[in-house]
Amino acid sequence: MARTFFVGGNWKMNGSIQTSKDLVANLNKAQLDPNTEVVIAPPALHLLLVKDLVESSQVKISAQNAYHKASGAFTGEISVSQLKDAQVPWVIIGHSERRTLFGEADSNVAEKTKAALAESLSVILCVGETLEEREKNETVSVVVRQLDAVAAEVNDWSKIVVAYEPVWAIGTGKVATAEQAQEVHAAIRKWATEKLGSQVAEALRIIYGGSVAAKNCKELAGQPDIDGFLVGGASLKPEFVDIINARL
Ligand SMILES: O=C(CO)COP(=O)(O)O
Numbered sequence: 001m002a003r004t005f006f007v008g009g010n011w012k013m014n015g016s017i018q019t020s021k022d023l024v025a026n027l028n029k030a031q032l033d034p035n036t037e038v039v040i041a042p043p044a045l046h047l048l049l050v051k052d053l054v055e056s057s058q059v060k061i062s063a064q065n066a067y068h069k070a071s072g073a074f075t076g077e078i079s080v081s082q083l084k085d086a087q088v089p090w091v092i093i094g095h096s097e098r099r100t101l102f103g104e105a106d107s108n109v110a111e112k113t114k115a116a117l118a119e120s121l122s123v124i125l126c127v128g129e130t131l132e133e134r135e136k137n138e139t140v141s142v143v144v145r146q147l148d149a150v151a152a153e154v155n156d157w158s159k160i161v162v163a164y165e166p167v168w169a170i171g172t173g174k175v176a177t178a179e180q181a182q183e184v185h186a187a188i189r190k191w192a193t194e195k196l197g198s199q200v201a202e203a204l205r206i207i208y209g210g211s212v213a214a215k216n217c218k219e220l221a222g223q224p225d226i227d228g229f230l231v232g233g234a235s236l237k238p239e240f241v242d243i244i245n246a247r248l
Contacts, residue, residue, distance in 0.1 A: 005033070005221070006161055006205050006228035007244045008124055009040040009235030010064065010092060020046040023236065024053040030241040032058060033248050036228070039090050039124070040235070044078055047088055062090030062124065065098055068115035080112070084119040091116050092124045092230075094146070096167045100130075106149035113160070114153040122159040124230060125150060126209070127188075131168035139166075140187045147188070151195055161205040162188060163230040169210025171232060178219045178226075181208045185225035214242035221246040 015023070020042050032038060041062040042050045051061050067077035083091055093116060094109035109125070116123050127146040129139045143164065154160070164184050169176050176184075185206045192201035208220055209230035220226050231243055 003203065003205050003227045005036045005247055006207055007036055007038055007240075007246075008062065008092075008161075008163070008207065008209075008228070008230040009038075009240055010095070010209075010230055010232050011040065011042045011235060012064065012097070012232060013043055014236055015043065015046070017046065017049065019236075020050055021053060024050055026238060027059060027241070028053070028055045031245075032056065032241065033245045034058065036244050036247070038244055041090070041092055041124075048086060051086075051088070060089050062092055063088055064092050064095065066091045066093070066112060066116060066121075068112045080116045080119045080121055083116075083121060088121075090122045090124060092126065092163075094126045096126060096128055096165055096170060100167070106146055109146070110149045110153040113150050117154060117156065117159055120159075122161070124161050124163050124207075126163045126165050126230070128165040128167050128170075128210075134166065134168065139184060143184060143188060144191050147191055148195070157192070157196055157200050157204060161207055161228075163207050163209050164188060165209035165230060171211070173211050175211040175213070175216050175220075176208070178223050181220060182223040182225055185223065189225050212243060214239035217243045217246040 038059045039062045041064050063083050066080045070081040093112045098104045113123050127143045129142040133142050188206050189201050192204050205227040207228040207230050208226050212229045212231045213234045
């Protein structure tokens with residue numbers, strides 16, 4: 001079964017009302033590969049504005065994070081239920097910046113993923129190792145530990161896209177080589193086969209993130225287990241369209 005190519009744009013904490021409008025205007029006028037699923041994740045403050053401005057039903061919006069409780073005294077948080085109510089269909093969970101800068105543990109990532117799926121949201125679940133972990137040859141064990149934590153809480157993986165984002169490649173310009181990425185993607189699919197069954201594993205989209213750019217996306221996209229990208233910096237530039245069209 002062919003997996004639909006998936007390209008996400010994680011805008012992180014960047015931009016203004018005007019730049020968000022400009023980014024959507026660029027996407028609206030671009031020719032996008034109709035076989036690519038596109039999801040953009042603006043800052044929470046801009047989500048509804050961006051949602052209203054997007055013209056193509058091919059482009060969906062995503063939050064960059066959410067809290068697992070439905071409501072209550074959690075100052076500053078946005079709940080998965082509020083995302084559902086606002087018709088935001090996707091949420092990024094477990095981004096390495098959430099894990100390393102905001103102290104999210106594997107268990108937090110698991111409970112957020114579970115809560116998002118319970119609200120019928122789709123989830124971009126991020127995993128990946130630090131440079132120190134890679135140098136200690138712990139890449140696969142770290143990624144498996146992160147995935148196992150979610151699998152302990154979640155049975156249905158049909159609405160999850162796994163984003164492999166090596167921390168050392170994020171925002172550094174140091175992209176994993178196509179071989180390095182493929183090796184980890186294959187290990188993730190092997191994990192999924194063993195843990196979730198071969199049918200689920202075959203259908204699971206595993207996307208790569210970390211310094212993806214127009215100049216490296218085609219080689220990465222040519223790997224058998226790379227089903228798309230989660231793009232940071234380049235999603236704020238016109239070349240995002242070239243990355244969406246990596247398979248053309
Ligand atoms: O963290 C990322 C996407 O979520 C990757 O960011 P960069 O593409 O800027 O390296």
